Amino acid sequence: MSVQPLRALLCTRISVLNDDTKDSPERQLELVTYEANNPKRGYVIVGHVEDLDVSASKYSPWERPELGPYFTEPDKIAQWDVLIFYRLDRFVRSVKDIADMLDWCKKNGKYLLSASEAHIDTTAENDMSEVFIYLATIFAQMEARTIAARISSARKRGRDHGRHVGGATPFGLRSVKHPDWGWSLEHDEYALLLLKIIDRVIEGDSRRSIVIELNEDQVPTSRDIDRRRQGKPMGSKKSGNTPHIWTTTTLTRILTSRYLLGDVTYQGEVVRAPDGMPIKRCEPFIDRAIWDRLQRALQQPDRAAKRKDASMLLRALYAECGRPYHYKKGGPRNTSDYYNCEGRPKGLCKCRTVRSDFIEPFMEKVVLRLVGSLPRMREEIDPGEDHTAELAEAEAELTELISFSTGMPEGKAKDIFRRQVESLSNRIARYEAMPTKPSVSRWVATGETYAEYWARLDHAGRNRFLRDSGVRAVVTWPASATPRDKSKPNVNVTVEGFLRMIGRATGSEAISRILGERLKTIVEAKSLSPAGAPTLEDMRARRQQPQLHS
Template sequence: MTNQLRALSAIRLSVRTDETTSPSRQRAANSNEAARRGAVIVGEAEDLDVSATKTTPFNRPELGAWLARPDDFDMIIWWRMDRAVRSMADMAELGRWAKDHGKLLVFAEGPGGSPLELDMRTVSPVSELIMMMLAFSAQMEALAIKERVTGAQAALRTQGRYSGGLAPYGYEKIKNPDGEGFKLAPDPEAVKVLSGIIRDVLDGQSLTAVAMALNEDGVPVPRDYQAIKAGREPGGTRRGHKIERFRWTAGTLSKVLRSSALMGYRIHQGKPVRDRDGNPVLIGEPVLTREEFSVLQDHLSTLTPQKNRTRKDTQAVLLGVAKCRGCGGNLYLSKRAGGSDYNCRATARGDRCPSPAGIRADWLEKYVEEELLARIGGMQMTKVITHKGYDPTPELREVEEELRALYADKESRKSRTGRMIWQEEVDALERRAEALEATPRTEVRTEVVETGETYASFWARHDAAGRRQLLLDAGARVTVAKGRSGGGAERLNGPDPARLAFTIGMHADPYAAALEAVEEEERASRFA
């Protein structure tokens, strides 16, 4: 009695949305073929969103891992030849591997729809000939499909129509109001998520912190959001019998926030699609204006790994505000039995303070609150609004990069049609560059406007972190001198006014002071 053959079911899909070659259809065909042969399926290699023209069987995530352990199965079953390879070179490599390891390659639907097997367990010139003939056919089909799809999609893109594929995050497919086919338009639900992300990033949160919050709230990543909207299962990485869903990362956020699609540009292979005059082809209504996008990019470009890491917050209202008069360093909040104090920690940072200050936290915080509200409590708070104006330089730089890439690509256009398309793309970019070079730059303009809220009302409705930020924004500072020995009078009557001095609006960079204060607190806490 012969042993039952062990089969590996291989599934591949270039585009997850392609229903004609869906994983379920391939899985069913492979299972039926295994049953017909009396084989048992011992595993499945499912590679989704993986192109056979761009990857060999050996560098696909799941199939490659199975091919590295050939002793675990006797045959591989695919639905059709094009699920396995689309080039003669890849088929030759797969055939050599199958011959070396004595494997049976099976296709549930061969030419004419009947099953086809390539038995590489024994030397068979006929099997090798059939294998290469079919691989040649698959390669020719792939080239024909590529030419048809490339031409059709290029035409659709230059018309502003949706050409298929994953829509940029923040947009959804709608019926084209101007004619046939579909277009893209802002997706209200995704735009709401995007607006929250951009607000948090511009408010100073790190990309890592924003990503963690999105994951905690169960917000799906862009590709999963599209799948859910289309009624499909979201993706993930298979770990044995468990699927781990994709998660937001700082890299994912950066890719979304840096895409020109936010300005409504149609993007292809990472670059804006342009019309015959070189103007960016628009998807539809933009999520961000050019000015808003520029502000976001300027902010993202300032982020560094050090600035972008998540910091532990503190409940010290006066961190970065309270200073020791003896050495000029920050005072830090220290807990003690029955309360807390602000103390100089010069020794923790390797310095020596000639007159280290220390004072009860409730006394100092009350003093600062009274001084702040007495001086500016009734005043209206203001904010600075920056109008970016218009600078054609960023887009001109983009056009320049695209032109450089196109000129470098000229020799690869072998056909007359390819050279014609190349010339049209170059002419369009040249016209756009000429227009941008003639566009004057308008200067940045700022204005100060009242928020409609007083400092006193803002102070009353905020917690320690909000109050500390208000003090820093206002440039507030309080210096504390060392108290007298014993301190009996202070215990009875409160702090000596001569020890305290409050100033406001005299410090140019409160944000730098706040960052320095947090860093010093972190260093000092290791020695406290």
């Protein structure tokens, strides 16, 4: 009876993919293939798995993208008998991992074989083989810890000097050789786009809309930019090299990162120099004043993404029952688009529909007659200068540091402690000496009139303008009007919030009052009722009543 040859699965791995040919994936594959084809063994090669840029210290064999399924998926487990790797540290670097792996192999009838270490071979069924495996793994684990400590120390030195210490390069930056040593960061070709995104968010644009545009324009994410600069295909191998897409989470993470100020951070904290000031990693994109405005904008609830069929009057036009009107496309029987009260389809009211070709031009006419000729103003906030937060942070650090001093013996540790206390005390004194200036709001001209601004807005932009300005309209119908009555409804336009904004922008409440009087003169037959129609408060109160409106 002939013995079936063992089926060999070839395994290669490298932590960092570079130009080093000593342990390159190609060199590893050459050696494991040679071992599998050794006539003395008579193996049949059934596959090859390759994990690139994967650390054996961080990921066990079960967790690796390519190798993992051959230990977790039954159909793949059944495909092989012996796993051949170039060297044991190319396979595992943890004593726990190798102990779990040996136990798993015994239970599943699998074998392990090193192509370059003759004593690492469980097919020989020699107890000493396991001993050698454990010893080799212990040394590999010790080496991994030594390497990790060395890398950690090198990265700390890099952070302390404002160098780029590896990892993903932030969006809008690229790494370049520093003239002294290491790598530094400089603005790249996407820096201008990042600044435009920051301006749009501060102006109130939806992050969701910005993300949609970035994906439509096929702007690569920072991960894909890094891969492209390294000569690798964008995306991941698992996704078939499909480029990564932008998400609101990705964008928000960028906009809240301190790298926009040029600061070095570690584990979420700003890295500071001995004098207490933040260490810089790159040229700042924005100053502290713009940073504060950006963070305030990000604290506001994000708007819905801009739709191509966005309604101009969403949440700006209300029915007499107090519910908002929603934009509807015209159907076969009614070719005109219209606004329908959200309660009507549910049987909650009998408010009539309003044709969009009547109400939208009407609202445009109201806005343009009211403020179209006025210069458009934009509010800018100077956050002033206030170091209260930095002072509180330094005082908290000093308090915590002093709490560790109890029972500290004299010596080197005490000297380090004294220097740290002195540094924090100097930082506190410096913050206390800095001037405090309150924040100031000012209005600046944008160089265009409201009519020009309105003309360049799309439906979504006009809707945002009306809602941000506090413009509201309530549609009512005469009590004598019948459903088939073609007369126009009464529209009560409320613009008090808008008028107050104009008054603040111009510095004159008199102008606000004049505009209020102007609104009262914009009256067309049964088209505008500046007074007498129900207010939104009346509508809300009426909405609580159970009866239907006729």
